[in-house]
Amino acid sequence: MTATVEHSNGTAAPAAFGYVAGSAPADAPAGERVITYSEAVREAMGQAMAADDRVVLLGEDVGVYGGAFGVSGDLHGRFGGERVRDTPISELGIVGAGVGMALSGLLPIVEIQFSDFTCQAMDQIVNQAAKIHFMLGGAAHVPLVLRAPGGSGTGAAGQHSQSLEAWFAHTPGLKVVMPSNAADAKGLLLSAIDDPDPVVVLEHKLLYKTSGPVPVEPVRVPIGKAAVPRRGTDLTMVATGVMVSRCLEAAARLEADGVSASVVDVRTLTPFDAETVLGAIDETGRALLVQEAPRHVSFMSEVAARIAESESLYRLLAPVKRLCGLDSPIPYAPQLERVVVPQVDDVVAAARALAVVG
Amino acid sequence: MTATVEHSNGTAAPAAFGYVAGSAPADAPAGERVITYSEAVREAMGQAMAADDRVVLLGEDVGVYGGAFGVSGDLHGRFGGERVRDTPISELGIVGAGVGMALSGLLPIVEIQFSDFTCQAMDQIVNQAAKIHFMLGGAAHVPLVLRAPGGSGTGAAGQHSQSLEAWFAHTPGLKVVMPSNAADAKGLLLSAIDDPDPVVVLEHKLLYKTSGPVPVEPVRVPIGKAAVPRRGTDLTMVATGVMVSRCLEAAARLEADGVSASVVDVRTLTPFDAETVLGAIDETGRALLVQEAPRHVSFMSEVAARIAESESLYRLLAPVKRLCGLDSPIPYAPQLERVVVPQVDDVVAAARALAVVG
Amino acid sequence: MTELAEAPAASDAGAADPRWAREALLTMYRIRRFEEAVDDLFARGMMHGTMHLSIGQEASATGVCAALAEGDLIASTHRGHGHCIAKGADLLPMMAELLAKDSGYCRGRGGSMHIADVAKGNLGANGIVGGGIPIAVGSALAQKLRGTGAVVVCFFGDGATNEGAFHEAANLAAIWQLPVVLVCENNKYGMSFSTEKSMHVATVAERAAAYGFPGVRVDGNDVEAVFAAATEAVARARGGGGPTLLETMTYRWKGHSKSDKNLYRTREEIEQWRADDPIADFEAKILGAGSLTDEELEGVRTQARDEVRDAVRQSMQAPDADPRAFLADPAAAVFARPLGSHVAGARAVEPHGLGTALDATSPAATSEESK
Amino acid sequence: MTELAEAPAASDAGAADPRWAREALLTMYRIRRFEEAVDDLFARGMMHGTMHLSIGQEASATGVCAALAEGDLIASTHRGHGHCIAKGADLLPMMAELLAKDSGYCRGRGGSMHIADVAKGNLGANGIVGGGIPIAVGSALAQKLRGTGAVVVCFFGDGATNEGAFHEAANLAAIWQLPVVLVCENNKYGMSFSTEKSMHVATVAERAAAYGFPGVRVDGNDVEAVFAAATEAVARARGGGGPTLLETMTYRWKGHSKSDKNLYRTREEIEQWRADDPIADFEAKILGAGSLTDEELEGVRTQARDEVRDAVRQSMQAPDADPRAFLADPAAAVFARPLGSHVAGARAVEPHGLGTALDATSPAATSEESK
Ligand SMILES: Cc1ncc(C[n+]2csc(CCOP(=O)(O)OP(=O)(O)O)c2C)c(N)n1
Ligand SMILES: Cc1ncc(C[n+]2csc(CCOP(=O)(O)OP(=O)(O)O)c2C)c(N)n1
Ligand SMILES: [Mg+2]
Numbered sequence A, B: 001m002t003a004t005v006e007h008s009n010g011t012a013a014p015a016a017f018g019y020v021a022g023s024a025p026a027d028a029p030a031g032e033r034v035i036t037y038s039e040a041v042r043e044a045m046g047q048a049m050a051a052d053d054r055v056v057l058l059g060e061d062v063g064v065y066g067g068a069f070g071v072s073g074d075l076h077g078r079f080g081g082e083r084v085r086d087t088p089i090s091e092l093g094i095v096g097a098g099v100g101m102a103l104s105g106l107l108p109i110v111e112i113q114f115s116d117f118t119c120q121a122m123d124q125i126v127n128q129a130a131k132i133h134f135m136l137g138g139a140a141h142v143p144l145v146l147r148a149p150g151g152s153g154t155g156a157a158g159q160h161s162q163s164l165e166a167w168f169a170h171t172p173g174l175k176v177v178m179p180s181n182a183a184d185a186k187g188l189l190l191s192a193i194d195d196p197d198p199v200v201v202l203e204h205k206l207l208y209k210t211s212g213p214v215p216v217e218p219v220r221v222p223i224g225k226a227a228v229p230r231r232g233t234d235l236t237m238v239a240t241g242v243m244v245s246r247c248l249e250a251a252a253r254l255e256a257d258g259v260s261a262s263v264v265d266v267r268t269l270t271p272f273d274a275e276t277v278l279g280a281i282d283e284t285g286r287a288l289l290v291q292e293a294p295r296h297v298s299f300m301s302e303v304a305a306r307i308a309e310s311e312s313l314y315r316l317l318a319p320v321k322r323l324c325g326l327d328s329p330i331p332y333a334p335q336l337e338r339v340v341v342p343q344v345d346d347v348v349a350a351a352r353a354l355a356v357v358g
Numbered sequence C, D: 001m002t003e004l005a006e007a008p009a010a011s012d013a014g015a016a017d018p019r020w021a022r023e024a025l026l027t028m029y030r031i032r033r034f035e036e037a038v039d040d041l042f043a044r045g046m047m048h049g050t051m052h053l054s055i056g057q058e059a060s061a062t063g064v065c066a067a068l069a070e071g072d073l074i075a076s077t078h079r080g081h082g083h084c085i086a087k088g089a090d091l092l093p094m095m096a097e098l099l100a101k102d103s104g105y106c107r108g109r110g111g112s113m114h115i116a117d118v119a120k121g122n123l124g125a126n127g128i129v130g131g132g133i134p135i136a137v138g139s140a141l142a143q144k145l146r147g148t149g150a151v152v153v154c155f156f157g158d159g160a161t162n163e164g165a166f167h168e169a170a171n172l173a174a175i176w177q178l179p180v181v182l183v184c185e186n187n188k189y190g191m192s193f194s195t196e197k198s199m200h201v202a203t204v205a206e207r208a209a210a211y212g213f214p215g216v217r218v219d220g221n222d223v224e225a226v227f228a229a230a231t232e233a234v235a236r237a238r239g240g241g242g243p244t245l246l247e248t249m250t251y252r253w254k255g256h257s258k259s260d261k262n263l264y265r266t267r268e269e270i271e272q273w274r275a276d277d278p279i280a281d282f283e284a285k286i287l288g289a290g291s292l293t294d295e296e297l298e299g300v301r302t303q304a305r306d307e308v309r310d311a312v313r314q315s316m317q318a319p320d321a322d323p324r325a326f327l328a329d330p331a332a333a334v335f336a337r338p339l340g341s342h343v344a345g346a347r348a349v350e351p352h353g354l355g356t357a358l359d360a361t362s363p364a365a366t367s368e369e370s371k
C-alpha cells in the first residue's frame, strides 16, 4: 500500500510516507520476572526505541519529570529530549503533531496525562488519525500510538477519572486496547507500536503500581485477541481494564461458595474478538459483563448485543447482566467514589444472583 | 436548587446563577400546518426567543448567512445580532461561552455547523457542561442547548457525515435527543430550551428539507419519551433519526408482502425510555434495531443490551438484529456512501429475514 | 502592546491604608494557613485525592479579588483555593469539601479541583487547564447582554496559555469587547515545563498582541502592584473598554501536586523565590508605612490561624457525604431536572447493582484498588 | 513583528524569466480551468457533494508552491484544489476523484475535501478548518528529527486562525524552531464572517507576535510577491531559522461553497476584487517584461484548457468506485492492517446486511434521501 522506503532514506517526499509496518516477530518463549504495570509500559517503550530509531515519545512532562504517573521514568535520560519530548499543555496540538510525524516516517507514541484530556484532542484522534488512511484511499496511513490512563479510584474527581473507551471503540479506523495486567501492558503496547494504524492504548491509573510476571524479551501480545485467564462452569465474567482483577478476585471468593466462574479479559475492544468472548459465554450460559465505565451506550452494551444477536442467545440460561459504572460523573469523596463503580463485593453479589436465575 | 432570581435582576452575582427552569406548559391541542423540519427548528427558536429574552443563539454563520443549512434563516433579521450572534470559527470557545452564559442567567442555544465539529468542543461539552451541576454539588446548573446536524447522504465525506450520538448518550450529565420529523424537531427543541440541564439536539442534514405537520403553538415534546408511529404484529423496528422514515417506508412496503411491522422512534437517547421501547418489542417478539451510526459500541448496542438483560429476552422469537452503518468512515462517492448506511431496501431485506427466523 | 504597570501612590488602598492593609493581609494569611493545614492533613493521610497548593502565590489572588466589586465574578483553576478564599468563601465549607463532607461546598462531589462558593460569584475551580477561560468569557458576554455592569475575572496559569481554549476565548473577548480580565498567574512552570521552553516569547503579556487588547505584566508577589494593575483592568472592563491580559509573576513554593519530585527546578531557585515571600514583604511595607502595629499584625496572624483551626475541627466532626443517600437517587445529583420524575419509563440514572459493600460487614468490603 | 515583503527584483524568477513565467502562468490557468470545469459539472448535476473553489486565489497557491523544492511537503484545506495542482498533482486522478471514480486519488473515498497526491508531498486536503496545521507541524518535526532538510508548508484560511489548533500548532512550531511555513490565505471571510469582525487586530500576520516568529503580509494576488515572500520564509525554515506566518491577501470570486447566497458581501466588493485578477495581472506583467509573446500566452491557455478537458473526458469514462468490491472487504479500506486476517475471531469491519440495493433491480433500490 505504501512504498518500501527506510527511515534513513534521504529524499524527503517519498520517505514522508515510507513507513513500512514492522511485522511482529513470532512470540518466543522468554524469561519472565515480576515488574509493575508501569515498568512494563516503560520497558515496551524503551525496547521499541532501542530497536527502532523511528520510535519517539511525546507528551506533557514525559521528560525530566518522568510522566504524570511516572511511566516514562528514565526514558528521557536514556534517549534524550529529542526522542522523549516534553510538550506544552496543548493536547490537540501534540496529537496532531503525532499524526504528522506518523505520516512522515516516524512511529510516535503520544502520552496524554489523563484520558479525560483526549477531549481536547478529539478532532485529531477522530477526524484525522482515524480517517486519513481511508479518506486518502489508502495512499497513506497513520502509525500513531496514543497512550492515556483512564479510570477512577484516586480521588481526582469528575474531570480526571473517566473511562472513555466506548468513544474510541465506536470510532471506525481506531484500534483500541485496554491492558489489564503488566504482561499485556507491555505486549499490547509493542503490538500497537508495530501497528500501521492508529491504536489507542487505555491504561489504568490503579493498575500502574500492580505487578505481574512480564517477559524480558519484547514479546508481542496480538491486537484483536481476548484472553481467558480463568475457566469455570457456572457463569462467565467478561471484563475490561481494572475490572479483570476484580473479577478474578471475585471468582476466587465465589469458588469457596461453590460457584465456578470463567473470566474473560477482552483486551482489544476494536477489533473485537467475538469468537473467544462468545465462546466463553456459551460454555456457561450465564454472562456477567463488568466494566468501570458508565453502563449506558457502552462497550458492555456491545458485548450484550453480540450475545443477543447470535446463537449464544439460545445457550443463555439467564438474562445477561451488566455490572457497570453508574451513569454519573465520578465524585471526589472516597466513599462516594467507591460506590459509583463496581467493587469486588458488587461482582460477587451480582455473580451469586446471576448463578441462581433461570 | 438555585435561587429564584429573574433575568432582569440587577445584582450580578446571584443573578449569575439565577436561572429558573421554566416548567413546560401542559401540551395543548393546537392548529397544525405542514412545514419543513428546518422551519420547525427555526420556529421553535423564534418562539422561544420571542417569549423569553434570555434565549440567545450563537454559532458560525447563524446571522446574515442564515446558518450553514439555512436553519436560523431570518432570525438574525428578527432578533438582531446580539441575540443571533455570528461567531468566529472557534467551536471550543463558543460552546464554552455557551456554558458561561448558561451559568449566568441566559438560555443559550449553540449551533455547531456539522456535528463532526463537536470534536473540537468535547472538553466544554463533556468535561464542563455535563459535569458542572454534579461537581458543584448542585449549586449551579447549565441550561445549554447544543444543536448540530449529523449524518451522511450529502457527499460531504468522512469529516462531515458522522453520527456521533453514542458518545453523547454515553456521557453522564447530558440529555440527548434526535428528532426524526418536523413536529419533534420543534417540540423537542422547545423542551431542550426549557430544560435546566445541557441537552444535545442532533438534527439530520437529510431531514432539514423534509416536511410534516407541526403545531403552530409552541407545543413541547417531552424529553425522555419514545414514540411508536406504527404498530404491527410481526416485528418491531427501533430506529433513530433519519432511519425512522426509512423504517416507516420499509414497513409500508412489507405490509404489501403480509409482514406487519411496528416502528419505534427512540427520540430521546438519554434518558432512555425503556418502557416504551421494550414494550413495543415485547408485543412482536422480534427486534430490528436500525441506525445510521456504525454498529460497534453504539446506541443500538444499548437497546440490544436492554433486551438481553430484561424479561424481554424471554419473549424473543428470534435473535435481535441490528442494521447499522458500517464500521467505516463515510466515503465520498455516492455509490459508496449509499452502501455504508442502511437504505430502505436493506431494512426491507433485514425485516423479511427476521420475520421468518425462529 | 505590553505595558508594565506600576503600583500607584495608593491613597485609599495599599499598605498605608489600615483597613485595606489588614484585609489584604488577612486574606493572604487565610490562604497560606488553609493550604498549610491541607498539606498537613494530606501528609497525615487524612485527605484524599491530589492537591495543588498556591503557597507563595497569595498576593495574586488577593490583589486581583480586592479589585472586584461585590457582584463581580471569577473563574478559577486546579490551583484554586486562594481564588476561592479571596473571593469571599467561608473556610469551613471549603475544608469540609476537601474532607469529603456533605456540608462541603460541593457536597463532597467536587473536591479541591472543583471547589467554589457559587453564591459569592465563583464560577468554579476547574480541573481542566484552560477550561475556565471560555466559560468566563461567556459569563462576561452574559453580563454585557444583561447589562449587569459586572466584570468577570478569569484566573489561569502560564501553561494554560498554550491551550487552544485560551486563544479562542481571548479572541472572543476581544471582538466582542467583553468585560473580562484574563489573569495569568505566571509561576514559571506548567507542571515541570518552564515558560522558557513552552513559549518562544519572553512574556505571556505580549500574547495579547494577537488579540488587540492590552497585555500587562506585574510583580505578582506584590499585592499592591497586583491590586493596582487589576483595578485598572477592571475599570477598563467595566467601562466598556474590553479585556486585559494581566500577567502576575509569582512562584509556587510547593511541588506542582502531591507527586512532584521537583527534578526540574533547582533548590537555589526555590530558595530565592521563597525569600520573596509576598506576605513577609507586605508586612514589612505595612510596618514601614506605620498603618498597623506589630500587635495588630499578630492579631491578623492569630485570626487566620484560628479560623483555619476551627474549620478543620468543625469539618472533621461534620457528617460525611453519604453514599447511601447518593445511591438512593443518583439522578438528583447528576441532573437539575432528573427525568423519570415527570416522564414515566425514562430513568436517567439507575444504581443497577452497585454499593454492595455498604450493606456488607466483612472487612473485604473495601476493595484494595479503590483506596 | 510584521514585515511587509516586497517582490524582489527577480532575476532567475518572476515575470521576466520566460521559463518561470510560463510555469507559474500555466499552474494558475490549470487551477482556474480545473475549477471552472468542476463548477460546471456541479451545475449540470454531474458532481456530488459540495465544493469550495479557489478561483481568484490562484496566485497564492502557485507562488508558494513555486518556492518549494521537490521533497518539500504541504498540508492543504477544504479549498485545496489549487494547492494540490500547484504541488504537482495530475489533473486526471484529481478529476476522477471528484467524479467518484476508482482511479481518483482517494479511490472515491475522499472527494474534494480530502484530495491529495500523497506521492508528490501533499499531506492531504482537510475538511476540518485548522485541522491540517498541527499535522504539518508534526511533519516538520519529523523532517527535523530525521534531518531530511525538507520544509513543510501549511495552507489555511483567515478563519482558521481563530481555531485553537492554529494557536497550539504555531506555538509548537515556534518553541521547536521547526522548518514550517504557515501560509494564511486571507480572503477576507471565513464563510460569511469577515476578518474585521472575527479578529480585533488589523492583520493575521501580527498574530505571529504571540509566538515569536516573523509574520509577513503580502499581496496574495501577485504571484511574484507571493513567491518572493515564500522563498524567504522557506529559506529561513530550511536554514534552521524556524517558522514564518505568511499572510497572502486574496479573494474568492465564488461563494464559500455551493450553498452560499453571498448576502454578506457587496456586488461592488466582488467586482473590485475581480478586477484584480491574479492571472490577468501576471499576463500583463509578462507582456510588459517581454518574456513571453502573445502567442506563447495563448499556448499556455490552450494547454491548460486541453489538459482539463482531457481530464474530464477521460475520467468520465473511467470505472466508478465499486461498491461491491468495497463491501466485500471494507476492513481493507478502513485499516492499513485489517485484523481478522491474522487474528482468528477478530473481524475489524463486517458489512452486516448492507448493500441490498446492489442486488435489487427495482427502481426503489435507491432511496429518496440518499440522493
Ligand atoms: C487539559 C489539561 N491538560 C493537562 C492537565 C494536567 N495538568 C494539571 S495542572 C497542569 C499544569 C498547569 O500549568 P499552569 O497553567 O502554568 O498552572 P499552574 O499549575 O502552574 O498553576 C497540568 C499539565 C490538565 N489538568 N488539563
Ligand atoms: C472545525 C470546522 N469548523 C467549521 C467548519 C465549516 N467551515 C468550512 S470552511 C469554513 C470557513 C473557513 O474560513 P477560512 O479559514 O477563512 O477559509 P476559506 O473558506 O475562506 O478559504 C467553515 C466555517 C469546518 N469545516 N471545520
Ligand atoms: Mg504555571
Ligand SMILES: [Mg+2]
Pocket (backbone or CB within 6 Å): D157, D158, D159, D185, D186, D187, D188, D189, D190, D191
Ligand atoms: Mg477565508
